[in-house]
Amino acid sequence: MSEAAVAIRGLRHTYPGTRPVEVLDGVDLEAAPGAFVSLVGPSGCGKSTLLQVLAGLLAPDAGEALIEGRSTIGEPGLAAYMPQKDLLLPWRKAIGNAVLGAEIAGEPKAEARRHALDLFERFGLAGFEESWPSQLSGGMRQRLALLRTFLVPRHVLLLDEPFGALDAITRREMHQWLQEVWASDARTVLFVTHDVEEALILSDVAYVMTPRPARMAARFEVNYPRPRRPEIVTDPKFVADKARLLAALDGTSPE
Amino acid sequence: MAVEVPSLPRTLPAWGLLRRTGAAALEYAPALVLLVALVGLWELMVQVLDTRPYILPAPSAIWDVFAEKGHLFPAHIRTTAVEAIAGIGAAAAGGVILAVLIASIPIVRRVLYPIAVTSQTIPMIVLAPLLVVWLGLGIEPKVTVVGLVCFFPIVVSTVDGLASADREMVALVRSMGASRLEVLRHVLIPSAVPSFFAGLKIAAAYAVIGAIFGEWVGAQSGLGIFIIRSRSAYQTDQIFAAIVVVALLSIALFVAVHLLARVASPWKYANDQGENGS
Ligand SMILES: Nc1ncnc2c1ncn2[C@@H]1O[C@H](COP(=O)(O)OP(=O)(O)OP(=O)(O)O)[C@@H](O)[C@H]1O
Numbered sequence: 273m274s275e276a277a278v279a280i281r282g283l284r285h286t287y288p289g290t291r292p293v294e295v296l297d298g299v300d301l302e303a304a305p306g307a308f309v310s311l312v313g314p315s316g317c318g319k320s321t322l323l324q325v326l327a328g329l330l331a332p333d334a335g336e337a338l339i340e341g342r343s344t345i346g347e348p349g350l351a352a353y354m355p356q357k358d359l360l361l362p363w364r365k366a367i368g369n370a371v372l373g374a375e376i377a378g379e380p381k382a383e384a385r386r387h388a389l390d391l392f393e394r395f396g397l398a399g400f401e402e403s404w405p406s407q408l409s410g411g412m413r414q415r416l417a418l419l420r421t422f423l424v425p426r427h428v429l430l431l432d433e434p435f436g437a438l439d440a441i442t443r444r445e446m447h448q449w450l451q452e453v454w455a456s457d458a459r460t461v462l463f464v465t466h467d468v469e470e471a472l473i474l475s476d477v478a479y480v481m482t483p484r485p486a487r488m489a490a491r492f493e494v495n496y497p498r499p500r501r502p503e504i505v506t507d508p509k510f511v512a513d514k515a516r517l518l519a520a521l522d523g524t525s526p527e
Numbered sequence: 528m529a530v531e532v533p534s535l536p537r538t539l540p541a542w543g544l545l546r547r548t549g550a551a552a553l554e555y556a557p558a559l560v561l562l563v564a565l566v567g568l569w570e571l572m573v574q575v576l577d578t579r580p581y582i583l584p585a586p587s588a589i590w591d592v593f594a595e596k597g598h599l600f601p602a603h604i605r606t607t608a609v610e611a612i613a614g615i616g617a618a619a620a621g622g623v624i625l626a627v628l629i630a631s632i633p634i635v636r637r638v639l640y641p642i643a644v645t646s647q648t649i650p651m652i653v654l655a656p657l658l659v660v661w662l663g664l665g666i667e668p669k670v671t672v673v674g675l676v677c678f679f680p681i682v683v684s685t686v687d688g689l690a691s692a693d694r695e696m697v698a699l700v701r702s703m704g705a706s707r708l709e710v711l712r713h714v715l716i717p718s719a720v721p722s723f724f725a726g727l728k729i730a731a732a733y734a735v736i737g738a739i740f741g742e743w744v745g746a747q748s749g750l751g752i753f754i755i756r757s758r759s760a761y762q763t764d765q766i767f768a769a770i771v772v773v774a775l776l777s778i779a780l781f782v783a784v785h786l787l788a789r790v791a792s793p794w795k796y797a798n799d800q801g802e803n804g805s
């Protein structure tokens with residue numbers, strides 16, 4: 273079981289067009305099974321592009337992308353993917369959206385529903401099971417999208433800024449909650465974020481990307497004991513690490 | 528003395544419907560007033576100029592047709608309505624299947640789409656008599672005419688709807704390992720529902736006229752044949768009465784499709800304001 277849950281080697285990609293956009297310029301990344309790995313980078317550097325490759329939705333120009341040893345190129349469905357937009361299906365009620373992935377994976381409907389209903393409470397969505405997506409707030413929609421991703425029966429989760437639309441308080445709750453869930457079900461998480469603090473609170477490993485065309489600028493091991501409380505942000509060691517991460521981000525900003 | 532009026536709970540579906548019906552009545556009031564004025568003017572002109580009834584009957588004479596010969600209508604209405612509904616139903620079923628094939632198989636799109644477009648250039652006036660030759664004097668040629676008239680708007684709108692599905696939603700569902708058929712079922716078809724109904728509304732407006740056209744060439748009963756017989760007998764008042772019935776039948780079909788659209792896309796009316804959705 274030494275095989276990485278997620279492995280990326282020499283990934284390159286340029287979006288073609290009249291003005292081609294070179295996005296990934298030889299990106300390497302590795303996530304051990306069960307690890308929580310964050311990906312931090314400036315806006316527009318190619319984080320979402322990277323996740324789309326791992327989701328099997330985008331064939332890169334060169335390089336390898338493996339989920340549990342299998343190439344994702346031309347093969348979607350190996351990981352549970354949460355896009356940056358919530359992309360809830362407007363014609364399905366909240367509960368119907370939550371079970372979508374489980375349903376496509378062939379789980380029995382009644383069981384998937386029961387499982388989902390149990391989690392509505394924990395996601396702060398209790399009472400909205402039968403609402404249409406258009407009746408939910410932005411933050412609720414995002415939590416529902418996260419719930420849907422959790423219910424996709426895969427070992428690897430690819431989360432593209434899952435808390436981007438949440439306020440600071442809900443975000444902090446979700447951090448606590450995500451740590452609990454992650455600790456209890458041993459799945460590998462690849463977590464894209466802009467937020468350096470968020471990356472430090474949640475991760476075992478944090479990667480920092482350069483601006484476009486992106487490469488890995490730095491890799492940090494984050495070894496604070498778990499569970500990590502919200503107060504950790506005032507811990508001197510945390511503050512120092514945050515400064516180092518920010519420096520890595522800044523050091524890569526174009527002059 | 529204050530009277531306790533039991534207030535209707537605002538969440539009751541009936542309340543929204545009632546409110547909307549009231550709003551609709553207000554909205555269409557000016558049109559109604561204009562219509563009444565025009566009919567009044569028409570009546571006045573016919574009376575003053577003493578127009579002969581076989582040229583232009585007065586509205587009151589048309590009303591008399593309903594009063595005196597109203598019993599003639601139900602059988603004809605039934606025939607024409609059955610033809611129209613059967614035709615539009617067949618067109619909807621066939622249209623959706625063809626639209627799905629066109630949208631998902633490129634070769635079908637390249638082969639069938641041009642043929643479907645070309646088929647619309649054949650004038651019904653040429654086709655209808657031929658259909659009678661081929662299919663006889665029964666209901667079949669009429670249903671075929673209605674089907675052919677309704678088919679095109681349904682196919683075109685549904686293909687548009689299928690093609691306008693959110694690509695990112697398709698990608699999301701594919702990332703879950705969905706097959707092409709599952710993508711169709713979970714994303715493409717639901718996305719096309721509103722467009723399909725937009726096409727069906729256009730078809731509904733044509734369906735009754737199509738049935739009448741089909742009857743023109745030969746039929747035992749139906750509003751079309753009723754009009755032809757009335758014309759041969761110089762019963763112009765009956766023709767006008769039939770026109771009124773045809774209009775009402777078309778409107779009824781249109782409203783039915785509208786209600787069906789609401790039932791089939793509840794998410795568009797979730798906030799029940801009456802103005803979202805088209
Ligand atoms: N389909 C596309 N076609 C062409 N260019 C694209 C496409 N998608 C993304 N890009 C470009 O590629 C670059 C990287 O986009 P990407 O979405 O991966 O960035 P990101 O790191 O996720 O940014 P953010 O943090 O703002 O979400 C951007 O400059 C964007 O304009």
Ligand SMILES: [Mg+2]
Pocket residue numbers: 319320321356432
């Ligand atoms: Mg992004």
